[in-house]
Amino acid sequence: MSELPSVTDLGHGDPWVLLHSFPIDRRMWSAQSEALASAGHRAVTLDLPGFGAAPRMTSDPPSLDGYVDAVLASLDALRLDRVTLVGLSLGGYVALRLAARAPRRLGALVLADTRAAADSPETRAGRVLNLGLVRTKGPGALIEKMLPHLLAPDAPESVRATLRAWASEQSVGGITDALLAMRDRADATETLGALRCPTLLLVGSRDTITPPAEHAAMGEAIAGARVEVIEGAGHLSNLERPTEFSEALLRWAGSRPTSP
Ligand code: MLT
Secondary structure, rough: OOOOOEEEEEEOOOOOEOOOOOOHHHHHHHHHHHHHHHHEEEEEOOOOOOOOOOOOOOOOOOHHHHHHHHHHHHHOOEEEEEEEEEOOOHHHHHHHHHHHHHHHEEEEEEEEEEOOOOHHHHHHHHHHHHHHHHHHHHHHHHHHHHHHHHOOOOOOOOHHHHHHHHHHHOOOOHHHHHHHHHHOOOHHHHEEEEOOOEEEEEEEEOOOOOOHHHHHHHHHHOOOEEEEOOOOOOOOOOHHOOHHHHHHHHHHHOOOOOOO
């Protein structure tokens, strides 16, 4: 269906759009896209600007709004008026920003392993170190530093190897844009209370970057939200427990109320 090089469009039915985490690309959603398409949904995955096959954003300085502009342009190009938007970690930051700017485009929302709060001073300082690391030693060095935090200690070696490969293929420019956009993003907590669409929060039980307690608090702030924990998974819960993650999406899709 899509001829855009940075978009994969699978299946037919109600459209879902899945936004990836940092520092990888839309390939992270292949298991969930197939599960959604097999269950009668349409699954669109797209590379955020500067990742995978997508050109870097033009907004200067780089910002979450630069990502949102690109997602909205893709929705328009695909003639998708209203979608179920899924965002994991960086993808969740982008999804929440899109929810604030264009709530009418959301039929439903899934926020996974993410947060509404802005970076803490410690996290901002870490971004500065990571900017230096990726500029001097490249994406491979950055993913080596990040891996122990992204996955549960007993995550399969195959997932570790895939992550290394995907992250090493990303451009320094795309990664630095994302680090700056994440570092400078505003607090989005107020957006949670304004959400009016069915919302699912998913988190790995062993996510130490955006832990379950933060998802429980976000769930309290969103009217009617469902919160589910993916047992045993770390921060990249959909990669570590692909079947459980897909099943959680489909269970919720089968039971959620329709958007007002
Ligand atoms: C991600 O998985 O997208 C990152 O951990 C997000 C972040 O660094 O805040």
